[in-house]
Amino acid sequence: MSKKVITSLLTLPVELVYRILDNLDELSILLSIRNVCTRLNAITDTYHRYQTMSALDLKFRKIHDQTIKCLVTVLHTNKTLTTLDLAQNYISIEGAQYLMIFLKINTILTILHLNWNKIGTEGVQYLANALYKNTTLKVLDLGGNCIGDEGARYLANALKNNTTLTALILCENRITAEGAYHLANGLRDNTVLKILDLAHNRIDNETTQLIANALQNNTVGHILPIYYVFIIIAQCRH
Structure with a gap:
């Protein structure tokens, strides 16, 4: 202006x-x-x-990293926004870093959609770091961001300590059995996560069962019955 x-x-x-x-x-x-x-x-x-x-729908807005920098600056003092949809934009590593800073101090946002951006393995490391500090985010959608097995490992380590995230969407992220194994290990110490979407990754039946067994420890923060989580995981075979 x-x-x-x-x-x-x-x-x-x-x-x-x-x-x-x-x-x-x-x-x-x-x-x-x-x-x-x-x-x-x-x-x-x-x-x-x-x-x-309370909700901000910014999907398909051709948003780049510098826009994210400006956005999180003005949202720093916002006390009403609980849902932020940034799907289908051009957010990459730099934008993920700005979001990390925002999420570490934000105590209002509960749902964040980042699916189909360009975050990648390095970018998801920043977001995983935010999960160590954030105490309000419940749903994180990272589908279609090519985070790979290394990115899954970063998130798995964060899940060991996070006590609020109840749904993690990681569909179409080039995750193989190695990445799923990391997630299973992270979930053994997590009692909150109820939904793990790994659809359209490359995970075999044995690893699928490993994750399902790890999720049996989850006893609090129900969004859906635990058997529904197993259904989601069963659909991940690709």
């Missing part, structure tokens, strides 16, 4: 600024209006759409 437009906004009555905000989508409000100045922050703080924004 140009400096001229911002200057005009600074002099407009609050009611007129509200009308302008009514014609902007959530991403434009966050990236163009928030953190510009104290007055605009105060106005958006009292704007009804910002006050009640």
